[in-house]
Amino acid sequence: MSAVADTHAQAHHHGPASGITRWLFTTNHKDIGTMYLVFSFTMFLLGGTMAMVIRAELFQPGLQIVQPEFFNQMTTMHGLIMVFGAVMPAFVGLANWMLPLMIGAPDMALPRMNNWSFWLLPCAFLILVSTLFMSGGAPNFGWTFYAPLSTTYGPPSTTFFIFAVHIMGISSIMGAINVIATILNLRAPGMTLMKMPLFVWTWLITAFLLIAVMPVLAGVVTMMLMDINFGTSFFDASGGGDPVLFQHVFWFFGHPEVYIMILPAFGAVSHIIPAFSRKRLFGYASMVYAVGAIALLSFIVWAHHMFTVGVPIAGQLFFMYATMLIAVPTGVKVFNWVATMFRGSLTFEAPMLFAVAFVILFTIGGFSGLMLAIAPADFQYHDTYFVVAHFHYVLVPGAIFGIFASAYFWLPKWTGHMYDETLAKTHFWLSFIGMNLAFFPMHFLGLAGMPRRIPDYALQFADFNMVSSIGAFMFGATQLLFLAIVIKCVRGGEKAAAKPWEGAEGLEWTVPSPAPYHTFATPPEVK
């Protein structure tokens, strides 16, 4: 017993361990947060490279660079890697770094499990990426892996893909349990629920969504596994099953999943806009209720992804109206952000630029979502580039700009240095222009009837595709600048004060920059 007590006593006296074991064995939320963020950016570059392959192929009509089989693998892997490898881990990394600092806790509630949650991700993606080198190639059925395309007609590597998804799911569920336990149990004395920072609130709700739907994803891939390898007929009508069943179960996971990828960004933006407007957030309580409402509604809208597969008319109407309801709480949030900026003393440092672009461009993505929610109109848009434009508008200037805004906002806290503001603004403007060039023409392509997930297209789509590809190359190349900015900031730069942004509020700004290895060993008092 004494050995245990001794190691425990030491833990409070030293900083990080040296060498690789620091990262392999760590229980420190800051180390784990850093690993999540580095992993996420690595996956962002890998998934981005695949997007470049896709855009290079689509630069001109006709088959130029890759074969259709490989093109399909690229679209599939790009989607899977960006969703599960880039966006989700980035938010978990931000949560790991910031939640304990924001609520005055010394660490996450279950630090060893936290480490396991992280390390399962490289393991899962090693398996997933290895499918590219297997006979028959990687999964080629789109990131939504609809049956029977993925069961009856999928490549042999589908089984490996299924187990990779299982490992990601285990990682996400454990990470989410950790977040909830931390928020519910480790808040500083005096921090009541309605005093919690919004990033904490949004992550609490996101974690609930993760625990509710990741097991459903595990369920649907398990049914696939059984259909492929053990002769069950869940998704085969000749045995009494139904391929549409796959879509129902998948989208019961899939729709909350898209909110999992945006709610933490809502939270971060709700810190950044007040900080650079030098005003308190407008309508804190309504922001909390709006996030709660969005999360609850996300469970009853899934079939709006499936209007064209033959859902009964009553179902179509229900899912159409339920989907439109989501615009109400989302509108509350957008108006609150705008009202926060109204008559504020605004300055436009990089985090604010990304946050303002987030509000405007995410709203465009939200509006195209409303168009898609109209069942009769969706029959026209379904599976066209309009859908691709829609979800890239909510994911790129939504989730990813939210992540960039957060990164610039908190980099001084993480590294103790200010980042290079000029380079960061360059990063913003190139990303902003590149991203709009890449995705805005896709609206027109989709409305004109260009289907998604094809390597070749009719000649009338050529001009917009070329513009889109140029924008995509610009956006892709710009992200290397972000890497350079972060490396530069880690290695040096102007010393950051404990609170580098004059308008910022919260416990994270009461600790020095860079945040010491151990913070809040004794909880602070919140008034």
Next chain:
Amino acid sequence: MATNQTYYVPEQSKWPIIATVGLGLTLYGVASIMVNGSQGESTAGSWALFWIGALIMAYMLFGWFGNVIRESRAGLYSPQMDRSFRWGMSWFIFSEVMFFAAFFGALFYARVFAVPWLGGEGDRGSSNMLWEGFQATWPLLNNPDPQAYPAPKDIIGPWGLPLINTVLLVTSSFTVTVAHHALKADNRKKLKIWLAATIVLALAFLVLQGEEYVHAYQELDLTLQSGIYGSTFFMLTGFHGAHVMLGTLMLIIMLVRIQKGHFSAEKHFGFEAASWYWHFVDVVWLGLFVFVYVL
């Protein structure tokens, strides 16, 4: 909310990374057994990977849980840490509920929508184009394409083994609660007797469930391959059975720990977590009994 005390943050740990390697090798092994097997290739190497992974996992489970138990018995865990474990276990059980919800959802969808539609209900009439004369019934004893999915001769009736199993599991939920009360009253002898009784009931359930599967496969031709009825039946009862096995293992470990003198009348969250899990598998069974066997 935190009380004003210093927190316990554990020292670096080697277990998570060992767990990652173990789980990764196990699942990679399982996947390549399936893929190589279906392509007629040798699976020896895949099995080796699987077993190495499984052994690492077993080593990790003993090591990691052993570590936590030692820390707990050394008195390092505050009431706050105890609450973290409670939240952790509660939300884990919620995630398990959602896992089963996916399979129950599949069952309901098949019964209420997919099979009747295949039988021509509504304005679709898909069966008349694909499988003429297909009659929609539940339990589905005639598949749309009997060549691909031979139908079972019969199904397992609810009032034989399943009823006995229901009685066994419900009783075991009571016995584990009696054991818990005995632990709270610090009556160790009563605790051991009632916990042992729970484990006997659990093992009896598993034996009978095994018997039911043998009966289904050998006499009724009710298999995983016999269409959507067999698929949902074995998926739901199979995953439930696997969870009963895990729960039984937890209870056995609790009994061993009690024999070693672990737990006190006030601090015994390990035991409580195992009993929560046990009640959870019991409740899932009640859902199964009603929706899979009776209705």
